[in-house]
Amino acid sequence: MNLQMRWTLLILLFLHNTDISWADSFIVVGPSKPVVTYVGEDVVLPASLSPALNAEAFQVRWFTTDFRSPQLLYIDYNIRIQSDTRRTLSRDNLKNGNVSLIIRNVRVSDDHLYKCLVISGLTDEETQVSLTVEVLGAQPSISMSSTEGQKTRLECRLRSGTPNQKSPGGT
Known part of the structure; x- marks a missing residue:
């Protein structure tokens, strides 16, 4: 094989690998305003991939202050860690790039700034969602x-x- 043929193959291999990494590039989009809810309600902390890639094989980590203590960790097609059974995500919606966190029966202690980190291969992107929990009651x-x-x-x-x-x- 001559030198020109080797360079052509090397360039084609490089371009092929570059195309794959571009195909997996994405950003995680969250809301521009805080999510407001009331004690006892169910709430969705919206987060989605753009473009809307199938996220079933991705790692999705929702956490508040400590990355190492996730509120929810989805990896290898399963939820591996839930800090509380009230927290989950819709596995069906992962196919459409929806990585939103669902919190059922909200408590005052759920009021936090949440971060959603999504990892696929060499790409990792993050968004933040602020949850404000209010209490209803008479004065x-x-x-x-x-x-x-x-x-x-x-x-x-x-x-x-x-x-x-x-x-x-x-x-």
Whole structure:
């Protein structure tokens, strides 16, 4: 084989490998605003690949402050780590590049900045999703009154007028 033929084969092999790495390149897209939800609801922290590649064979890592302690780790076609069974992702949606984290029955302690890292081969991309958890409830009203025996009585009511808690106190 002559020198020109060897160079041609080498260049073709290089271009072939370059095309494969370009085909697997992607970015992870998250929302531009925080996700707001209420205690007790289910919430989706949106994240998707662009372009929408099949992510079933990719590694998907959702974490908050510590990369080494993931909230959820999907690798080798399975969820390997879940910090809590309330956290999951839709395996069916992975085919469409959707790597969103689902949190069921949200708690106040779920309020965090979440990071989603997706790894495929030599490509790793990340996005951030801020989750704000709010609590619904009525504003309490506290009143104080004195009884004939000079005892002080505190009464806590919801604004609707329904007694919530009564707490007698002494002076």
